[in-house]
Amino acid sequence: xxGSNEALPGLCFLGLLxxxxxxSAAAASTxxxxxxxxxxxxGYCQSVNLGEACCIPTTGVPAAxxxxxxxxxxxxxxxxxxxxxxxxxxFLINPLVDLIEDMFAYWPNLSCPSNNGMDQWRHVWCxxxxxTGLSEVxxxxxxxxxxxRANILVTLQNWGIVPDxxxxxxxxxxxEALKSTLGSxxxxxxxxxxxxxxxLLYQDYLTRIRICVSSDATxxxxxxxxxxxxCDSKVKFAPILYAASPGRQGDATANPVRLRSAMDMLL
Ligand SMILES: *[C@@H]1O[C@H](CO)[C@@H](O)[C@H](O)[C@H]1NC(C)=O
Ligand SMILES: *[C@@H]1O[C@H](CO)[C@@H](O)[C@H](O)[C@H]1NC(C)=O
Ligand SMILES: *[C@@H]1O[C@H](CO)[C@@H](O)[C@H](O)[C@H]1NC(C)=O
Numbered sequence: 001x002x003g004s005n006e007a008l009p010g011l012c013f014l015g016l017l018x019x020x021x022x023x024s025a026a027a028a029s030t031x032x033x034x035x036x037x038x039x040x041x042x043g044y045c046q047s048v049n050l051g052e053a054c055c056i057p058t059t060g061v062p063a064a065x066x067x068x069x070x071x072x073x074x075x076x077x078x079x080x081x082x083x084x085x086x087x088x089x090x091f092l093i094n095p096l097v098d099l100i101e102d103m104f105a106y107w108p109n110l111s112c113p114s115n116n117g118m119d120q121w122r123h124v125w126c127x128x129x130x131x132t133g134l135s136e137v138x139x140x141x142x143x144x145x146x147x148x149r150a151n152i153l154v155t156l157q158n159w160g161i162v163p164d165x166x167x168x169x170x171x172x173x174x175x176e177a178l179k180s181t182l183g184s185x186x187x188x189x190x191x192x193x194x195x196x197x198x199x200l201l202y203q204d205y206l207t208r209i210r211i212c213v214s215s216d217a218t219x220x221x222x223x224x225x226x227x228x229x230x231c232d233s234k235v236k237f238a239p240i241l242y243a244a245s246p247g248r249q250g251d252a253t254a255n256p257v258r259l260r261s262a263m264d265m266l267l
Pocket of ligand 1: 039
């Protein structure tokens, strides 16, 4: 009798350990919440590297619209990202053949020096995509579909919020506009702060919209934890400007470069 009483705490401890181990193992393989990150190139390109402009990609034509940055995998109960699920992860471009024009348009890497976007796609796939349990083509396709469905630029335009070099907009108005289509607790607006006179004078630029998405990447959902904005009450929605790179037109959207075959240029 005494013996079994003594064993009890040990058993409980063992049970607790097993419990913790199995729940973290389950969490590591099954994200239950995704974050869709949509970049506004106008803000992003004003803010990277202390205001240096972005570089037009070497291949394809970036759209004058919000771009996908990533679709991140999370465990909603811990709030932690679930990443790098397979150290052997490989990214293949061939499965994306039917999506490639959209990838160039809506999922470019605008960082300098100019590049074709592949490193970013590989990085996003092996960091997050591989953890979703979706195939590569389904992961990238659903992400592109979500971007389209969120329809941020058109929604803002309908509320009179248009890219403008000199105006600022009230953050509240931007949030009201997005609530009307995305739902009230399903997103956050993120800004980058640029100082004109540090630390006294600055301007916040709308840079990113972060949206909560179901684990199968099909549906915009209410966020389990409220996402907070880091923007000031007045926000700049800057027009898109890219630095001209050798051999490419400075304003990519005004003079689209037609491609023989986007795939030919990657392979
Ligand atoms: C994740 O990557 C590994 C290694 O390439 C692969 O075997 C596995 O099928 C991938 N998972 C998915 C969902 O594609
Ligand atoms: C992407 O998804 C859409 C909507 O489900 C579908 O119509 C389209 O065929 C898919 N594209 C690819 C390349 O899988
Ligand atoms: C985007 O491109 C830049 C410049 O070519 C590169 O340094 C960076 O790693 C790329 N981003 C990702 C996520 O691969």
